[in-house]
Amino acid sequence: YILIVTFGNYFLRWKHLHHFRSFIESFHGPYKHTLGYWFGVRMLVVVYIYIVFTVLRGVDVSLMLFLQVIIVIPLALLQTYVKPFRHNGLNKLDSFCLFVVIVQIIIALL
Secondary structure, rough: OHHHHHHHHHHHHOHHHHHHHHHHHHHOOOOOOHHHHHHHHHHHHHHHHHHHHHHHOOOOOOHHHHHHHHHHHHHHHHHHHHHOOOOOHHHHHHHHHHHHHHHHHHHHHH
């Protein structure tokens, strides 16, 4: 699923996968045409955060939060710079939501 969503634009170049066009475009819809992979990248970040949470939740909470924040901060900065959505309002809203998540993690670390 994550591979199809991330590399959907490349899969559509193959004739036998052309039947999945509507499925792939349903995930790439709000993103700019050249940045359709952004949804898949975010899914990989979410999977990473869940794995870190599952492995370290009872062992070391501060290490768990630190490992989560070191991946969320670059994602937020990169997303603020790249602006992957077609509409500017979505870019601002999503960047704000990522900022709120970062603040929550930093407050939990204190």
